[in-house]
Amino acid sequence: MNGDPPPAPAPEKIDKRLVQTAFVLVLGTFMATLDATIVSVGIGTLAREFDVGVTEVQWVSTAYLLAVVAAVPASGWLADRFGGRRTWITAVVVFLLASVLCALSWSLTSLVVFRVLQGLAGGLLPPTGQALLARAAGPRRIGRMISIVGIVPLLSPVLGPLVGGSILSVADWPWLFLVNIPIGLVAVVLGLRVVTAHSPAAAGARFDLRGAMLLSPGLAVLVLGLTEIGDGGGATTLAVAGVVVGAAMLAGFVVHGLRTRATPLIDPRLFTRPPFGAAALALVILGASMFGALFLLPLYLQTGRGLSAWETGLLLAPQGVGAAVGSIVVNRTVDRLATRTLVLTGIALIAAGTVVFTQLDHAPPDGLIAASLLIRGLGIAMIGAPVMALVYRTMEPAMIPRASGALNLLSTVGGSIGTAVLAVVLQSRLDARAPAGDAGVTLAFADTFWWVLGFCLVAVLGASRLSRRSAARDAESSAAG
Numbered sequence: 001m002n003g004d005p006p007p008a009p010a011p012e013k014i015d016k017r018l019v020q021t022a023f024v025l026v027l028g029t030f031m032a033t034l035d036a037t038i039v040s041v042g043i044g045t046l047a048r049e050f051d052v053g054v055t056e057v058q059w060v061s062t063a064y065l066l067a068v069v070a071a072v073p074a075s076g077w078l079a080d081r082f083g084g085r086r087t088w089i090t091a092v093v094v095f096l097l098a099s100v101l102c103a104l105s106w107s108l109t110s111l112v113v114f115r116v117l118q119g120l121a122g123g124l125l126p127p128t129g130q131a132l133l134a135r136a137a138g139p140r141r142i143g144r145m146i147s148i149v150g151i152v153p154l155l156s157p158v159l160g161p162l163v164g165g166s167i168l169s170v171a172d173w174p175w176l177f178l179v180n181i182p183i184g185l186v187a188v189v190l191g192l193r194v195v196t197a198h199s200p201a202a203a204g205a206r207f208d209l210r211g212a213m214l215l216s217p218g219l220a221v222l223v224l225g226l227t228e229i230g231d232g233g234g235a236t237t238l239a240v241a242g243v244v245v246g247a248a249m250l251a252g253f254v255v256h257g258l259r260t261r262a263t264p265l266i267d268p269r270l271f272t273r274p275p276f277g278a279a280a281l282a283l284v285i286l287g288a289s290m291f292g293a294l295f296l297l298p299l300y301l302q303t304g305r306g307l308s309a310w311e312t313g314l315l316l317a318p319q320g321v322g323a324a325v326g327s328i329v330v331n332r333t334v335d336r337l338a339t340r341t342l343v344l345t346g347i348a349l350i351a352a353g354t355v356v357f358t359q360l361d362h363a364p365p366d367g368l369i370a371a372s373l374l375i376r377g378l379g380i381a382m383i384g385a386p387v388m389a390l391v392y393r394t395m396e397p398a399m400i401p402r403a404s405g406a407l408n409l410l411s412t413v414g415g416s417i418g419t420a421v422l423a424v425v426l427q428s429r430l431d432a433r434a435p436a437g438d439a440g441v442t443l444a445f446a447d448t449f450w451w452v453l454g455f456c457l458v459a460v461l462g463a464s465r466l467s468r469r470s471a472a473r474d475a476e477s478s479a480a481g
Contacts, residue, residue: 026129
């Protein structure tokens with residue numbers, strides 16, 4: 001009948017070239033995100049190798065994280081100035097060089113310095129790779145492609161400890177870094193052959209030096225202060241000063257970004273543009289929930305249940321399986337269902353999978369824990385990819401690199417802040433439950449997981465503002481207009 005709405009446009013075919021491009025770009029993301037966690041299981045080994053305490057050797061991980069946080073904001077400008085493919089390939093090459101230098105480190109100081117270099121390059125890979133993929137896929141295919149490649153950051157925190165433990169069981173610590181070499185070399189060779197080079201969007205764009213001096217150091221100082229508090233050091237003068245100074249520098253960047261006539265490193269006005277603001281809030285809370293829980297779970301399984309690192313990794317594996325299944329579900333529904341529907345469903349699944357951990361005093365069996373982690377993984381996969389795809393579909397191609405940098409930055413910072421907050425809460429609950437002995441440890445973890453549920457409730461605020469229409473209907477409306 002004439003009154004019936006026209007059928008939604010058929011989805012564009014995902015051709016072989018796009019699949020090849022996605023595979024190559026995901027290698028860089030896999031290498032960078034895996035390296036952030038693979039070293040965690042080698043902290044004890046590195047402490048013995050360099051004859052230092054655990055507090056000092058933690059800088060191997062902390063330095064990498066801070067460098068990633070500092071590098072992400074510059075990814076958009078670098079892609080605009082030099083081109084996305086050139087920026088991505090250069091970052092891979094620098095990451096490989098830094099990996100070799102890390103393996104050749106002769107002291108803890110040299111290792112930390114090389115980890116900073118590695119983190120600076122690693123921080124550029126996910127946002128630059130996503131921007132390249134978004135441009136290659138176009139608005140009609142980006143949802144399905146992001147749902148596929150987006151599984152890598154979800155799997156890396158689960159695979160990292162398993163891979164790291166396996167390496168250390170058969171080889172020396174330098175192989176924690178040398179394992180990157182074959183992956184990176186393949187990425188560079190295939191990147192030159194497969195990834196399309198585009199002319200820089202703003203070849204003569206000036207670098208926002210003032211913004212960079214406020215944003216990147218401000219984020220690094222803020223994360224450092226929160227990390228110091230979360231590592232059990234408490235609210236020391238240095239930690240509090242880091243949080244205050246970092247927050248003040250970020251506030252200064254916002255003022256600068258709103259006033260400058262030039263293009264800021266990350267434009268604060270992006271957050272006022274629907275759907276970017278709601279998407280940003282959802283990603284921050286997702287990062288806090290995902291990485292915060294991945295901080296709590298291994299600690300509980302090893303201290304509360306007495307599992308080994310290998311047993312802990314195996315019990316955490318179902319979350320990765322859930323993420324893989326979730327990515328398949330998202331791939332088949334991301335263009336047919338509204339982003340809001342997918343994200344709210346994902347939040348509900350994460351909350352459902354977290355409930356069992358608030359009841360640890362009842363000693364849930366391993367099977368129930370594994371099933372809950374499977375549900376959590378399924379829910380996590382239903383948030384990140386649809387949100388990012390929604391933003392990329394609504395952005396002009398020239399804006400995608402900077403939007404990608406902002407989204408990746410928010411996810412990283414959300415994870416850092418969420419982990420630090422949960423670490424502080426856990427320490428306070430451990431102190432409060434100390435009179436109960438071993439049972440108090442379990443109760444402290446259960447108390448802390450209620451905060452993870454709280455993160456889910458906050459995420460609903462952002463998700464409720466997302467689009468109610470499917471991508472297909474959005475495309476139909478655009479064509480009609």
